[in-house]
Amino acid sequence: MALPPAFLDELRVRTPLPGLIGRKTRLTKSGRNWKGCCPFHGEKTPSFYVYDDHFHCFGCGAHGDAITFVMRSEGASFPEAVERLAAEAGMEVPKPSAREVERERHARDLHAIMAAAAEAFHRRLFLPEGRPALDYLLRRGLKEETIRDFALGWAASGRGAIAADLRGLGVTEGQLVELGLLRPGEAGDPPRDFFYARVMFPIRDRRGRVIAFGGRILGDGQPKYVNSPETPLFHKRLGLYGLDLAREGAFRGATVVAVEGYMDVIALHQAGFTGAVAPLGTALTPEQLQELWRLSPEPVLCFDGDAAGARAAARAAEVALPLITTDRTLRFATLPAGEDPDTLTARGGPTAFQAVLDAARPMSDALYGLVVGGHPAATPEQRAALRNRLTAAAGAIADKALAAEYRRALLDRFFASGRKGPGGARPAVRRPARPPIAEGPVRAERARMLLAIVLRHPWLLPQVEEAIGLLDLPDGPATHLRAAILAWHGGVERVDSEGLIAHLADCGLEDAVAWALVPAGLPLAARPEALPGEVEEGFWHFFLRLRGEAELIEDQQDAQRILAETNDPTAQRRLILVTEALDAIRRGEGAAGASGDAA
Numbered sequence: 001m002a003l004p005p006a007f008l009d010e011l012r013v014r015t016p017l018p019g020l021i022g023r024k025t026r027l028t029k030s031g032r033n034w035k036g037c038c039p040f041h042g043e044k045t046p047s048f049y050v051y052d053d054h055f056h057c058f059g060c061g062a063h064g065d066a067i068t069f070v071m072r073s074e075g076a077s078f079p080e081a082v083e084r085l086a087a088e089a090g091m092e093v094p095k096p097s098a099r100e101v102e103r104e105r106h107a108r109d110l111h112a113i114m115a116a117a118a119e120a121f122h123r124r125l126f127l128p129e130g131r132p133a134l135d136y137l138l139r140r141g142l143k144e145e146t147i148r149d150f151a152l153g154w155a156a157s158g159r160g161a162i163a164a165d166l167r168g169l170g171v172t173e174g175q176l177v178e179l180g181l182l183r184p185g186e187a188g189d190p191p192r193d194f195f196y197a198r199v200m201f202p203i204r205d206r207r208g209r210v211i212a213f214g215g216r217i218l219g220d221g222q223p224k225y226v227n228s229p230e231t232p233l234f235h236k237r238l239g240l241y242g243l244d245l246a247r248e249g250a251f252r253g254a255t256v257v258a259v260e261g262y263m264d265v266i267a268l269h270q271a272g273f274t275g276a277v278a279p280l281g282t283a284l285t286p287e288q289l290q291e292l293w294r295l296s297p298e299p300v301l302c303f304d305g306d307a308a309g310a311r312a313a314a315r316a317a318e319v320a321l322p323l324i325t326t327d328r329t330l331r332f333a334t335l336p337a338g339e340d341p342d343t344l345t346a347r348g349g350p351t352a353f354q355a356v357l358d359a360a361r362p363m364s365d366a367l368y369g370l371v372v373g374g375h376p377a378a379t380p381e382q383r384a385a386l387r388n389r390l391t392a393a394a395g396a397i398a399d400k401a402l403a404a405e406y407r408r409a410l411l412d413r414f415f416a417s418g419r420k421g422p423g424g425a426r427p428a429v430r431r432p433a434r435p436p437i438a439e440g441p442v443r444a445e446r447a448r449m450l451l452a453i454v455l456r457h458p459w460l461l462p463q464v465e466e467a468i469g470l471l472d473l474p475d476g477p478a479t480h481l482r483a484a485i486l487a488w489h490g491g492v493e494r495v496d497s498e499g500l501i502a503h504l505a506d507c508g509l510e511d512a513v514a515w516a517l518v519p520a521g522l523p524l525a526a527r528p529e530a531l532p533g534e535v536e537e538g539f540w541h542f543f544l545r546l547r548g549e550a551e552l553i554e555d556q557q558d559a560q561r562i563l564a565e566t567n568d569p570t571a572q573r574r575l576i577l578v579t580e581a582l583d584a585i586r587r588g589e590g591a592a593g594a595s596g597d598a599a
Contacts, residue, residue: 003082007094008067011082014089015066017050024073030506038062039073049487049507056487058507061297061327075251077206110179110233113171114210117181120165121153121200121213130154133199136218140263141346146270149245153200155193155215162193180212180228194228201241201262203227203234203280206291208244214262214280225262227281237285240277241265246295249274255357256296257333258284260304264341271345273353275299284316286323293328300360302333304340314370317363321396324363332370333360364406367393368413377417387414401469408472440474443546447471447478450542451516452526454485457535458500461489464539471546477512484509497528540577552578 018027018034027034027050038048038057047059056063062072070081086093124130125147133154137147155161162181163173173191176182182191198215205211212228228234240246240258242265250256254275259265261278268276275295279288284301292299301316303309313332320330333356335344344352371393377386394407454460454468465486473479481504488503489495504513517526524530525538544552559575562568 004094007091008082011085011089011091012053012065012067014091015085017052017055017066017069020066020085021050021055021069031502033506035506045508058483058487063327075247110175110231111209111211113166113169113175113179114212114233116166116169116171117162117179118151118153118200118202118210118213120162121155121202122148122151123153124156124161125152125154125200127154129156132218136199140267140342141270142266143270146266149269150266151202151210152266153202155195155198155200157197159192159196161196178231179233180231195226198226203239203241204244205239206243206247206294211239212280214241216262225281236280236282238287238291239280240288240291241280242269242277243291245269246275246277249276250295256292256299257302257357258288258292258299259302259341261340261342267342267345268353271350271353273350273357276341283312284319286319289320289323289330297328298331298362300331300333300357302335302341302356302360305334305337309334310370310373313366314373317367317370317393318396320363321393322398324397324402325399326402330363331360332363332366333357364409367406368410371410383414387411390414400466404470405472444474444476444478445521446542446546447473448516448518449521449523449526450539450546451478451481451485452522453535453539453542455481455501455513455516456497456526456528457530458485458489458495458497460535460539461485461495463536464543465489467543471543473546477509477515480509481512481516537577540574544577 021027021034021036021039025036025039025048027036028046030049033052034050035046036048036050037043037046038059040057040062041060043059048057048062049055054063054065055069064072066085067078067081070076070084071078074081076084083093125134130153134147137152138144142152163171163176166176173182177184177191180194183194185191195213195215198217201214201216202210203212203214212231212234214225214227216225217223227236230236241262246254246256249269252274254273256275256277257268257273259268259276259278265276265278277292279285301313303313303316313334316330317332324330335341335356339347341353344356368390371389372386375382375386377383390410391407394403394410397403397406450468450471454464468482469486471482473482484504484507485500488500501513504510523538523542525535525541530538544555547555556575556578559578563572563575
């Protein structure tokens with residue numbers, strides 16, 4: 001049941017975050033806020049900050065409110081976290097309507113029937129009639145303990161077996177049809193068993209309730225596997241096999257990995273990989289990816305090392321791109337040719353599959369190969385087509401800052417590949433000789449000046465927050481300052497330079513602030529007494545000189561469009577600044593304009 005936003009807002013207000021989080025990690029006062037070591041990743045130097053209404057870790061990126069903290073720290077679902085916090089706050093969770101109560105009562109009845117069916121199938125596995133199925137599972141390397149943990153079973157070959165098993169519980173044929181345990185009869189015939197003569201795999205939701213079954217035929221018949229049809233409890237695109245056990249495994253630190261089949265999941269859990277899950281006979285759906293991200297911010301997708309596996313990986317990347325953010329992404333692992341997790345762990349033990357996980361590539365690295373696929377890129381036409389595909393892949397990402405980073409990374413690899421000739425040799429290209437420019441120090445100096453302007457004039461942040469996030473800043477003080485400034489701006493009430501600098505000192509960034517505010521070479525815009533117009537022009541001057549050529553071209557086209565639509569003097573000034581920056585890059589003025597007008 002959806003809860004009223006006003007109730008959730010009141011619950012958050014009544015739950016002091018320092019007291020809640022202080023039960024899991026020691027917090028100390030830091031100005032108006034609190035800090036401590038992050039409870040979600042091992043660290044010795046505190047980088048975990050607790051504010052009035054949210055927490056943020058500058059080490060691992062964990063972020064959220066009181067409800068999120070209970071979900072992450074205790075592996076609780078959203079309703080479970082709300083119930084617990086409401087009880088502590090002395091609040092009553094809003095009750096559902098009579099209609100919702102009846103729907104939930106009906107669902108409980110259906111869950112009870114599915115639990116009884118799972119027990120009946122499991123019991124038959126250990127009867128003489130189920131011996132061939134039990135022998136099959138044992139030959140596949142499963143231990144009897146594992147078989148019982150997953151409640152594997154056997155569907156008898158005779159008609160009416162499941163109805164007979166459940167008749168004593170008062171279960172009707174209509175309920176069995178509704179749950180997909182019976183198939184409706186045709187032309188007046190009575191219903192018949194949906195599953196017969198199959199090894200049974202109960203499918204459970206994240207709370208451990210049986211919602212469906214998968215059945216595997218013994219021998220070589222077709223179809224090899226069948227799943228329950230869609231029912232009030234089961235929607236194939238929403239579920240993952242092994243989700244309930246993987247939830248517990250992820251909470252205890254296991255790597256979350258999505259593999260192909262039921263037996264793969266079971267074999268991996270038996271080998272100690274307790275974060276393994278599998279989609280239910282389909283390609284990964286957006287809803288299943290969301291479930292994976294509820295378990296881990298960076299789950300691993302594991303695919304076969306053949307052409308079919310490459311196509312499946314490409315489809316998964318296509319589904320995931322619009323959904324990834326800076327806080328949730330994927331890694332891609334590839335199995336050795338001819339192996340699956342089941343056979344790999346049987347042959348080489350846990351170390352063989354661990355090697356596959358260790359070799360998993362971040363999505364940013366794997367995406368280039370997935371987009372290139374088997375398409376040649378030798379002719380100008382082919383390379384132009386590839387470049388368009390790479391740009392489109394990055395453009396599918398909803399987060400603009402992240403999309404820009406992906407576009408830059410993909411095009412960098414694209415241009416690097418074009419500089420190689422046959423056999424990997426670089427072709428000889430004659431260019432006019434000119435003195436080399438040390439781009440690294442220039443970029444660092446420009447970044448310092450841009451951040452100095454923001455430190456002295458943080459009232460700019462509402463206008464430029466997204467722009468700052470787009471920049472590819474040099475690693476070190478610049479990136480540390482940016483992350484802390486943006487986090488501060490997200491949770492502060494009063495925006496002023498003194499408060500910002502004091503907060504950064506509390507975060508241990510005194511040296512980075514001192515680096516940014518070294519007087520030598522600072523522009524006029526970084527003076528405290530600079531006029532607003534001077535501050536804005538100075539910021540955009542350095543921002544544009546920190547952008548790459550491809551991004552500046554897009555900025556120029558955007559500025560031209562806005563000027564044509566509005567004829568606004570501000571748009572005209574922006575177009576002039578972008579054009580000047582683009583011309584400077586094309587003239588190779590790497591060092592020019594690094595300092596601007598010195599203060």
